[in-house]
Amino acid sequence: MEKSCIELKVPSDVYYLESVRAFIGKLSETLRFTKKRIADIQLALDEICSNAVYHGSKCVSCGIQLQISVDMRALEIVVSDKGGVNTRDWLSPEKLAEIQAKRSPTGESGHGLYLIDCLADDHKFKSNMVGGTDVTAIFYRDVQPENG
Amino acid sequence: MTGTEFMTLRENADIKIIDVKTDLSSYAASDLRKVLESLLTEKVSKVVVNFSEVSHINSTAVGTLVGIAKRLRQNGGDLKLCNLASTLTRTFNLIGASSVVEIYETEKSAIAAF
Numbered sequence: 001m002e003k004s005c006i007e008l009k010v011p012s013d014v015y016y017l018e019s020v021r022a023f024i025g026k027l028s029e030t031l032r033f034t035k036k037r038i039a040d041i042q043l044a045l046d047e048i049c050s051n052a053v054y055h056g057s058k059c060v061s062c063g064i065q066l067q068i069s070v071d072m073r074a075l076e077i078v079v080s081d082k083g084g085v086n087t088r089d090w091l092s093p094e095k096l097a098e099i100q101a102k103r104s105p106t107g108e109s110g111h112g113l114y115l116i117d118c119l120a121d122d123h124k125f126k127s128n129m130v131g132g133t134d135v136t137a138i139f140y141r142d143v144q145p146e147n148g
Numbered sequence: 149m150t151g152t153e154f155m156t157l158r159e160n161a162d163i164k165i166i167d168v169k170t171d172l173s174s175y176a177a178s179d180l181r182k183v184l185e186s187l188l189t190e191k192v193s194k195v196v197v198n199f200s201e202v203s204h205i206n207s208t209a210v211g212t213l214v215g216i217a218k219r220l221r222q223n224g225g226d227l228k229l230c231n232l233a234s235t236l237t238r239t240f241n242l243i244g245a246s247s248v249v250e251i252y253e254t255e256k257s258a259i260a261a262f
Contacts, residue, residue, distance in 0.1 A: 017174060021204070046206045050206060
């Protein structure tokens with residue numbers, strides 16, 4: 001199976017995230033992920049996109065971009081934002097460690113990064129050229145290579 | 149009436165029961181917060197949220213429920229959840245919120261727990 005890429009761009013508004021979640025659910029179903037794994041993928045993407053809208057966007061028209069790659073090995077999703085009011089240079093290892101350390105199971109917020117860490121097989125955060133953040137989440141496929 | 153198409157409100161004696169009619173991602177979570185906040189304003193203290201028609205919940209919605217549960221307890225009441233799909237229970241367990249918010253298999257058992 002050759003690597004296939006899909007790109008989506010949606011306004012920075014949580015109103016549109018339900019459609020994104022539905023799309024990735026259907027794609028994951030086509031890729032024969034289990035129902036449990038599809039729920040994981042949808043939740044991880046929901047958390048990444050919600051963070052991009054709430055923290056990585058200065059306005060609705062900024063938009064967030066999704067690059068979805070599929071090959072025999074994995075489903076890889078990169079969510080890019082353009083940066084929020086207070087998110088410049090937030091990606092230092094110290095800052096990420098601080099966010100994780102502050103998380104309390106009984107707290108009302110701060111669970112998004114923790115869930116992404118729990119649900120994705122691999123993930124990474126990277127500052128991008130426009131002052132925003134690229135979040136990559138990888139979900140490995142449990143499929144056998146085609147014969148021939 | 150809840151003021152939102154995503155939820156309906158019923159009563160059983162002094163207990164308010166919210167039927168959530170949609171998946172709870174960030175957009176619908178804000179509606180859930182509004183409904184729960186309005187119940188707090190009305191001095192309602194006992195609330196059950198029925199999740200039988202919900203297949204997804206994110207951390208924003210879980211955080212909302214945790215916050216409201218704490219405030220209801222301060223008022224001598226509580227928030228109890230029922231009919232959660234296994235994927236929803238897993239999200240509560242991963243976050244650790246199931247140690248704060250009580251989850252019941254059925255609406256009947258949630259009501260009986262008050």
